[in-house]
Amino acid sequence: MAISEEYFMGLAIKKARQGIGEGQAPFGCCITRGDSILSCEHDKVWSRNDITAHAELLAIREACKKLKDVNLMGCTLYSTCEPCAMCYSAAQWARVSRIIFASSLDDALQAGFSKVKIAQEQRGEMAGLNIEIRGGLLTAEAKVLIEQYREIVGDRIY
Amino acid sequence: MAISEEYFMGLAIKKARQGIGEGQAPFGCCITRGDSILSCEHDKVWSRNDITAHAELLAIREACKKLKDVNLMGCTLYSTCEPCAMCYSAAQWARVSRIIFASSLDDALQAGFSKVKIAQEQRGEMAGLNIEIRGGLLTAEAKVLIEQYREIVGDRIY
Numbered sequence: 373m374a375i376s377e378e379y380f381m382g383l384a385i386k387k388a389r390q391g392i393g394e395g396q397a398p399f400g401c402c403i404t405r406g407d408s409i410l411s412c413e414h415d416k417v418w419s420r421n422d423i424t425a426h427a428e429l430l431a432i433r434e435a436c437k438k439l440k441d442v443n444l445m446g447c448t449l450y451s452t453c454e455p456c457a458m459c460y461s462a463a464q465w466a467r468v469s470r471i472i473f474a475s476s477l478d479d480a481l482q483a484g485f486s487k488v489k490i491a492q493e494q495r496g497e498m499a500g501l502n503i504e505i506r507g508g509l510l511t512a513e514a515k516v517l518i519e520q521y522r523e524i525v526g527d528r529i530y
Numbered sequence: 531m532a533i534s535e536e537y538f539m540g541l542a543i544k545k546a547r548q549g550i551g552e553g554q555a556p557f558g559c560c561i562t563r564g565d566s567i568l569s570c571e572h573d574k575v576w577s578r579n580d581i582t583a584h585a586e587l588l589a590i591r592e593a594c595k596k597l598k599d600v601n602l603m604g605c606t607l608y609s610t611c612e613p614c615a616m617c618y619s620a621a622q623w624a625r626v627s628r629i630i631f632a633s634s635l636d637d638a639l640q641a642g643f644s645k646v647k648i649a650q651e652q653r654g655e656m657a658g659l660n661i662e663i664r665g666g667l668l669t670a671e672a673k674v675l676i677e678q679y680r681e682i683v684g685d686r687i688y
Contacts, residue, residue, distance in 0.1 A: 421594055421599070423620065423624045424587055456619060458616050458619035465614075465644070465646055
């Protein structure tokens, strides 16, 4: 029996929670191929002092390392939040097949984070490389992350 | 007397040329603040086996490290090629003030590279964070990089 999408998203949420405990922004990401977990990362913008260290970017880098390949075709990216334009484009370059996210960029915006969004019509600009993308999985759980972040870390944003 | 834009772009081109010699994709990037060079990087997608290791992303990460700050406001990013959507969005997150590029994404496309472009109307989606962006500086020299790449490295693309 295949492992459920909820299970993988749950791992991304758990990883984000761990990040919050370390004072990091409330985002987590997990990349899978079939039932294998290739990577699971939380945001490390502050701990690494690296504005590009979003959970998705770190997970893409780690998955490339794991597969010894810059092509992640056939992989699914689970993110606790809708990927920003940087992360979405990175997924395009990596040829990720599917993105599943929980809360939306508007939820992150409400928490004070900036919003660098890629327009729907821009998605899949690379011919033949449309990524299947779907939101709303475990959204309630993911929104709790943002509340926990504000309670624990406060109003620090980037 | 301020150092010229041509000088900084020349450094990015020189760095890209170094990368080609090492079998890397023909792109270079240099980030400055006033007359200070904060970072200068070439593409390392293959040497690091990391699809996100575009010259601009590496230069942004290095500049954050140099300034001990994830905010690069006031900085100028010189790129031998028009930044892709991933790199442009990373520059937005970093609040880079100005982007100057040489050749266009269409030139890179002609060399066989995929094109993940951010539409003009999407640029500066973050309120108040429009980045001044201008192309065409030392374009002829930058186009030579792409030719050199094909001669030396061949038709390997990502």
